[in-house]
Amino acid sequence: MSLDLEKMYNSFLNKRVPEIWEKVAYPSLKPLGSWVNDVIQRLAFFKEWNEKIRMPSYWLSSFFFP
DSSP states (O other), X not given: OOHHHHHHHHHHHTTOOOHHHHTTSOOOOOOHHHHHHXXXXXXXXXXXXXXXXXXXXXXXXXXXXX
């Protein structure tokens, strides 16, 4: 097992978001289970929003919470 996989495995055991995911995801202090549920809800929102609301342009910075 590589070092990255071992770190990810240990994060799962500790119910934390793995470091490698944190590098590409939005910042959050939630534990792993709540974080995954939040990601699923965000993706569902974006999917519905994209399919039902067609806007000619988007304010991209509104998608991120600094």
